[in-house]
Amino acid sequence: MTRGNARVWHACDDLVxxxxxxxxPEPDAWSLEKHLEGCAECAVRVSRAVRGTAPGALLAEVREAVLEAAPPARPLAPAPVPGPPRAARLLWAAGPAVRGAWLPAVLLVALGAMALEFGGGFHGTxxxxxxxxxxxPVAGVALSYGPHADPLYEVVAATPAGGLRLALTRTAVVLAVCLPLLTLTGLLLPASGAPAAAAWLLPGLALSLATLALASFTGCRSAAGATAGGWLCAVLAxxxxxxxxxxxxxxxxQLSRCLDGAxxxxxxxxxxxxxxxxxxxxxxxxxxLPRR
Structure with a gap:
């Protein structure tokens, strides 16, 4: 892209x-289409360029034929279709893990730990x-992104807002929910020789990022199974x-060896x-578009 002035960017002729x-390439085409949403000048240039191609000329002929065959349109414009409420858009961006069964499961883990320690008399919770x-959080990542998580996944993944950006957004929401909740629960439990309540934060972040990286090879659920299984095998061995x-x-x-110390x-x-x-x-x- 070329800079038209101090604030506005425009697509160069070669890109158009x-x-x-x-x-x-598809990523560059998506980026250009996103730019066209807010740049009328580039939209006109791209439209003119597309009309100059053989498919563009054919589409123009089809359009003219459809307009000639169509009945006269009513003078009244149709009422605008309202978009989804802001709350609905936020819930969609947050991901299925937060609005589905995952959030109650996190609360159950926290409340179950408290009940086991103070109600069941089990020391070492x-x-x-x-x-x-x-x-x-690894489980939350696995439930948040992929064809199994969104009925419209293929449509969403083909837009500029999909792909890694959406995966990172949903991972951030998952971490924002479970990190403070589980850390606070750990602070309320007696130490009983276990590491500090916040000692798991870096491992949780590292495992979540490793899951996302591995998911680019195997898909989210397989990656989550590998990272979560590796961690559990290491600490429970x-x-x-x-x-x-x-x-x-x-x-x-074993947790002290894995978590404690610089x-x-x-x-x-x-x-x-x-x-x-x-x-x-x-x-x-x-x-x-991964299929798993």
């Missing part, structure tokens, strides 16, 4: 010509919560071999950064 003849907490009364203690010790948290920060870099490199994969 390639769009008209169909040789412009914070360790169980910290073991489960990092996979909760010592538990089956523990004596009867020491399972919770073994879990707390070394562990630094490793999770590096994992999050690498996952974000891989996700950025794999961004074009989100422009295609």
């Amino acid at each position: 010509a390639r769009y008209a003849d169909g040789s412009l 914070r360790a169980l919560l910290l073991a489960i907490a990092p996979v909760v 010592p538990v089956p071999a523990a004596p009867g009364g020491e399972a919770t203690q073994r879990l707390a010790e 070394g562990a948290q630094g490793a999770w920060a590096v994992a999050a950064a690498l996952s974000a870099a891989l996700l950025a490199a794999r961004r074009p994969a989100y422009d295609r």
